Each structure stands twice: as structure tokens, then as C-alpha cells.
Amino acid sequence: MATRKTIILVLATAVFILGSYLFNPKHPFAANAEPEQITIPVENIPAGHAMKSSDEHIAFWQQKAQRDDRDYISLTYLGQAYLQKGRETGDAAAYGRAQAALEQALIINPNYELTLAYLAATLISQHDFAGALEMAQRVYNFDPGALQALATIGDASLELGRYDEAEVAYKTLVEQAPGAAVYSRAARLAWVQGDAAAAIDWMQQAVADAEAIGLTGERLAWYQFQLGELYFNSGDVTTAAVQYAAARQTWPDYYLVLVGEGKVAAAQGKFEQAIALYEQLVARLPQPAFVAALGDFYALAGNETAAQQQYDTVAFIADLGRTDAALEGRQLALFYANHDTNLEAALAAAEAELANRPDVYGYDVLAWTLLKNGRLDEAAAASEQALRLGTPEALFYYHAGMIAAAQGNTQQAKQHLATALDLNPHFDFIQAQIAQETLSTLP
Secondary structure, rough: OHHHHHHHOOOOOOOOOOOOOOOOOOOOOOOOOOEEEEOOOOOOOOOOOOOOOOHHHHHHHHHHHHOOOOOEEEEHHHHHHHHHHHHHHOHHHHHHHHHHHHHHHHOOOOOOOOHHHHHHHHHOOOHHHHHHHHHHHHHHHHOOOOHHHHHHHHHHHHOOOOOHHHHHHHHHHHOOOOHHHHHHHHHHHHHHHHOHHHHHHHHHOOOOOOOOHOOOOHHHHHHHHHHHHHHOOOHHHHHHHHHHHHHHHOOOOOOOHHHHHHHHHHHOOOHHHHHHHHHHHHHOOOOOOHHHHHHHHHHHOOOOHHHHHHHHHHHHHHHHOOOOOOHHHHHHHHHHHHHHOOOHHHHHHHHHHHHOOHHHHHHHHHHHHHOOOOHHHHHHHHHHHOOOOOOOOHHHHHHHHHHHHHHHOOOHHHHHHHHHHOOOOOOOHHHHHHHHHHHHHHO
């Protein structure tokens, strides 16, 4: 069994979001939703860790594993290196390679605690939250000092809508291993529970701690980007831009920088700049959400032909079966519902997502797709579930407002739509316009 010293600290970020789902532009911790790993202390890491790039790490551990087909420790570090590569690029394939390496390590040694902990974190990135929770719980029950496992318990519980369980796990982490990765988790929970100010405060502490312990590159940029996301989703575009700029300075090649800067440009009405940034982004990572957002920017710039080409590309990708339902089901459900197309498929995707991941975001997507399918009462019930914690997501209130308007509940519709626009007038660049137009026409 690995010692507690081996499993505790350092806490270093590793992308849930997100997975290449891995990004949900309507989620405050988009790339983030990906949890941070707890890695072993520097003094316990074998030679080779000092190499700077994830590609160097991958090559190093591949060579070691190839020299000895029973070397489960090298396979474990190879899996960790692929996890970091996935964080840096947003490429879901890297997470698949991480899982393969870690599963191979477990065949050799089924009880190596560090491998189990990393594999549980990898399952998070693949959106197998129930599997991650089960595996992490197994590790933590065996060794209550395995804080990576406890972190994964909290992360999986959060994604499964088990917020009380997530809170217990995160409180323990704050007590036993305070630091950037724990503070960022506390920020996410605070946001979901409706406390935007506390979420920002926690993430500010995370950035400060990451800087204080000397994190650099993507690991620091991730925290800076997440703080920018919180500001943007709170309607503070100016401060969000500062944080995105900080992330760019830290890690200039970071794909998430393009995400943040593109949103800021669009919020400022600089649609050509937003288009240029998202063209770069889509060229690197053609996820449906990114392609759809690029289409929206073209539409707002008045280029309907180019916008439709992007929208058609999203549908084409989905038709080719290139998307992973577990990773991108919510993206596609929202896209179809927003564009009033494939509405039955949108609802089916939303229902499947909620069955596997019953969190407030899942209820919101379900509510929107139910509305678009004309099932108003069910939509209203799902929307109530989405809003039950007071999560300051403007999109939740927009959807609730449009549902209320469809039901003829004018006062509630006006209240929800006004709240959405007050929380963040740029929550969705097309849907926000619809919210404003709807609000202006309500008696």
C-alpha cells in the first residue's frame, strides 16, 4: 500500500470539463469541470520528472514501460502524463490513452493505490462519474489518507448532483490539504450552491496559492482562466479579460485562452475579432460547442451564409458519429434546441445525460429541450430542479423565463428574464438577444 505521504500533495490541476466534452460553454468551470489531480511530492517522483513538456514525459515513461512489460509504476506515470496532455490540448484521445495505460498497470498490480486513484480521475474526464466514484471510494475506504481518491469522490459527487457528499469531501480536503486545487474545488461548489462572491474569493485564493508555490505553464494558466470564467459568468467582462490575458501570458499556446478572449471580443461587439479567435480554436479543436459558437459570431457579424455553414458542420459532425454522447450530449442537445432542429434527438440526449448525471445543469438542459418539444409542465418542473440551489447561471433563468412565457405566466417570465440579463447579459450571444426581445414584448 502506498503511504499517506506518497498520496498526499502536491495538488496540481487536471482537466473534468470539461473532457472533450471537455468544454461546455454554458458551464462556469468549462474546462474545467475537469478535476485537479493530487500527485506525489516532488521528492518521491522518479528521475525524469524534471522534464518540462508533457510530450517529453510521455516519451520518457513509454520508453521505461517498453523496457519492462511488468513495470506498472512507469505505466502509472505514463497515464498521468497523458492526463496532463489532455489538459493542455483538450483532446479526448489523450484521456483514452491515459485510461489504457492505467488499466494495463492494474492488470500487473491490481492493488497499486496510486494507479487506482489516477484511473478514477481519468474516468471523471471520460464522464464515467459513477465508475469514478465507485473506484475512488474503494481506494479511500482502504486508505483514508489517499486524498486524490477523496478529491475524486468530491468531484464525482458534484457531477452526480450529490452536493452534500461533495461538500463533506471538499471540507475534509480544505482541512487536510489546503491549497490551489482544493480552493478551486471549493469555488466550484460555492458557485453551484448560489454564492458567486464566495466562488470568486475561493478562486482568487487558488490563483494566489498556485503562484506562491511556483506553478507555471498550463497548471497556473488553468486557474487564471477559471477565475476569468467566474468573472465573465458574473457579467464582469473587464475583469474577465484581465484574467484571460494573464492566462495567455502564462501559457501563450493555451486553447482555452482563445475561448476566453473570443467571448470577451464578442461581448464588446468586436465580432470579427471573435471570429478570428474562434477560427483558430476550431482549427485546433473542432468540438460542436466551439463550432456552434463560431456560427453565432458569424450571424452576429451579419454573415448568415458563413453562420449556416458552421451550424451545418455541427450537424455533419453529429451525423458522422464523430461525437461521444457521454462527452458532448449536452452540447448537442442545447445546439439542437437553440436552433429548433432535431428536437426529438435533443430531448433524447438530454434525458440520457440526466439519467447518468443528475446535476442542476442536466435539469436545465432537460427543461429547455422539453420546452422545445411542447411539454411545458414537465419543462417547468425540470427548470425548478435546475434553480433549486440558486446557482447564478443566467442561462437557467433565461430558460425558466421562456418556459414561464410559454405558459402565459407573464410576471414570472419577466422576473426570470430580467434576472438572467442582470446576472450576465452575455450568457449566450444569440439567446441573450432573444431574452431582451421577449422581455420587451411582455405586457
